Amino acid sequence: MTDPTPTRAHAAGYRLELRGVSKVYPSVVANDSIDLAVSPGEIHAVLGENGAGKSTLMKIIYGVTRPSAGQLLWEGRAVEIESPAQARSLGIGMVFQHFSLFETLTVVENVALAMPGKPDLTTLSRQIDEVSERYGLPIDPRRHVHALSVGERQRVEIIRCLLLQPRLLIMDEPTSVLTPQAVRKLFETLRQLSVEGCSILYISHKLDEIQALCHTATVLRGGKVTGHCVPSRESPESMARLMIGKDLPMCEHGKPASSGETRLRLAGLSHASPDPFGTDLRDLHLEVRAGEIVGIAGVSGNGQQELMTALSGEEPIAEKHPVQICGIEAGRLSPDQRRRLGMSFVPEDRLGRGAVPDLSLTDNAILTAARTRRFVSRGFLRFGRARRFAEDCIERFNVKCSGANAAAKSLSGGNLQKFIIGREVLQDPKLLICAQPTWGVDVGAAAFIRQSLINMRDRGCAILVLSEELDELFEVCDRIAVIAKGRLSPALPVAETSVETVGVWMSGMWPGAEAQATASEKADA
Numbered sequence: 215m216t217d218p219t220p221t222r223a224h225a226a227g228y229r230l231e232l233r234g235v236s237k238v239y240p241s242v243v244a245n246d247s248i249d250l251a252v253s254p255g256e257i258h259a260v261l262g263e264n265g266a267g268k269s270t271l272m273k274i275i276y277g278v279t280r281p282s283a284g285q286l287l288w289e290g291r292a293v294e295i296e297s298p299a300q301a302r303s304l305g306i307g308m309v310f311q312h313f314s315l316f317e318t319l320t321v322v323e324n325v326a327l328a329m330p331g332k333p334d335l336t337t338l339s340r341q342i343d344e345v346s347e348r349y350g351l352p353i354d355p356r357r358h359v360h361a362l363s364v365g366e367r368q369r370v371e372i373i374r375c376l377l378l379q380p381r382l383l384i385m386d387e388p389t390s391v392l393t394p395q396a397v398r399k400l401f402e403t404l405r406q407l408s409v410e411g412c413s414i415l416y417i418s419h420k421l422d423e424i425q426a427l428c429h430t431a432t433v434l435r436g437g438k439v440t441g442h443c444v445p446s447r448e449s450p451e452s453m454a455r456l457m458i459g460k461d462l463p464m465c466e467h468g469k470p471a472s473s474g475e476t477r478l479r480l481a482g483l484s485h486a487s488p489d490p491f492g493t494d495l496r497d498l499h500l501e502v503r504a505g506e507i508v509g510i511a512g513v514s515g516n517g518q519q520e521l522m523t524a525l526s527g528e529e530p531i532a533e534k535h536p537v538q539i540c541g542i543e544a545g546r547l548s549p550d551q552r553r554r555l556g557m558s559f560v561p562e563d564r565l566g567r568g569a570v571p572d573l574s575l576t577d578n579a580i581l582t583a584a585r586t587r588r589f590v591s592r593g594f595l596r597f598g599r600a601r602r603f604a605e606d607c608i609e610r611f612n613v614k615c616s617g618a619n620a621a622a623k624s625l626s627g628g629n630l631q632k633f634i635i636g637r638e639v640l641q642d643p644k645l646l647i648c649a650q651p652t653w654g655v656d657v658g659a660a661a662f663i664r665q666s667l668i669n670m671r672d673r674g675c676a677i678l679v680l681s682e683e684l685d686e687l688f689e690v691c692d693r694i695a696v697i698a699k700g701r702l703s704p705a706l707p708v709a710e711t712s713v714e715t716v717g718v719w720m721s722g723m724w725p726g727a728e729a730q731a732t733a734s735e736k737a738d739a
């Protein structure tokens with residue numbers, strides 16, 4: 215690995231300096247007197263556990279949130295940043311974790327929306343071509359966003375920032391949706407920007423990436439700065455220790471329980487996606503037994519979302535038999551009917567599908583656990599019981615929040631994920647289906663969630679995990695299959711496959727894939 219430190223462009227003054235910046239919410243101090251300084255050309259990581267205050271700090275710098283106290287200095291001058299438009303006019307750009315593009319518009323139309331005034335689209339297309347050429351971010355300005363891969367969409371977001379010639383670029387978990395190749399490409403672009411003098415504030419839970427990319431790092435814990443480091447001189451383990459204050463627990467993965475009864479069977483599941491830009495599922499076959507964890511790997515957009523909605527019942531399918539849950543043909547059943555059979559699920563989209571943002575954690579617990587945890591008696595809701603269950607989730611899954619009354623939307627992303635996983639795990643289901651279980655979750659909490667899944671398996675639960683993180687799948691699963699273009703590969707025991715093989719399969723090329731495709735095309739005809 216190359217040491218990023220020597221390429222750092224040194225300069226006399228700081229580009230951005232924060233002095234004693236605090237943000238106090240009614241129930242929590244999100245940022246507590248934070249000092250942070252970034253030089254021109256510096257790639258500066260902000261590290262911290264879920265809820266440490268990273269996103270709040272970035273939102274203050276980008277003018278989304280106003281600080282309760284403290285001072286911001288931009289190129290040596292005290293400033294008050296009251297809006298993102300003002301931040302952009304100073305030269306601050308931000309790429310958010312969740313994309314903010316309009317799918318039905320073209321690339322150039324999306325970019326135009328972020329520009330001041332009414333730019334001429336032909337001139338703007340030429341500028342997009344120039345920027346994409348200069349930074350190696352190929353994109354056709356005339357393409358519609360719905361037809362772009364997630365990596366391409368992120369290119370649009372970055373190009374949109376670059377056109378404004380930022381002198382500070384903030385990136386909030388930019389790689390969570392990218393393939394390893396797209397991550398390498400992104401890092402090349404960021405290094406080039408750094409050499410040209412652009413400062414970068416970079417947030418990520420992926421410590422190996424921080425080590426490869428960033429010159430310096432500030433560590434936050436509980437809203438306070440607790441340390442600084444030069445990532446290239448650290449290891450992912452030592453940075454994790456700086457973040458969580460102790461060594462990272464290792465996952466203990468014993469032998470799978472002797473295989474029990476089949477709890478989930480896909481028997482030729484085919485389903486046309488209701489989304490015109492989605493992926494149709496084609497003749498999927500799979501079995502998940504009690505006491506095993508089966509993983510499904512794949513680049514997002516290959517049918518995972520359609521599979522998840524077909525399994526959860528959100529999008530019931532036309533026939534009963536292709537989805538069998540605990541021996542019952544369940545294809546036409548609703549989510550609630552499937553839960554009654556002993557299934558729980560954790561969707562990928564935590565705000566919206568996994569939880570209702572405006573409801574409290576207790577109310578969100580009621581939504582899925584009312585029956586299994588017996589919150590209703592003789593037609594009356596036993597609210598105290600529901601609240602105690604929510605408190606139990608908070609305590610056992612170490613969810614940082616103000617309590618069971620906190621609205622789901624007030625939790626940091628990773629803490630809400632921990633709550634949703636806890637809510638489903640503590641219902642002790644016979645079958646658990648989860649998508650991206652550790653997305654946006656810090657390293658300590660990710661290890662805890664993975665261990666919880668393994669422990670459930672050891673208690674006899676059948677678990678299906680859909681994840682884009684191959685390392686995660688290899689850590690927790692007993693067998694791994696791959697989804698590509700809506701088709702499913704055979705599921706191999708982890709000992710009989712490798713990250714490289716699964717990587718190749720992710721492009722749809724597994725032994726027998728062609729025969730599988732021909733057979734299902736014949737059946738379609």
Ligand SMILES: Nc1ncnc2c1ncn2[C@@H]1O[C@H](COP(=O)(O)OP(=O)(O)OP(=O)(O)O)[C@@H](O)[C@H]1O
Pocket residue numbers: 239240242243244262263264265266267268269270271614615624625626627628629654656
């Ligand atoms: N609008 C809000 N109202 C109340 N509390 C909030 C609000 N926004 C953030 N918080 C709280 O502030 C704290 C810091 O949250 P923040 O999102 O900055 O953390 P983070 O370090 O970015 O976490 P993650 O890695 O999970 O994204 C958390 O306790 C969170 O619950």
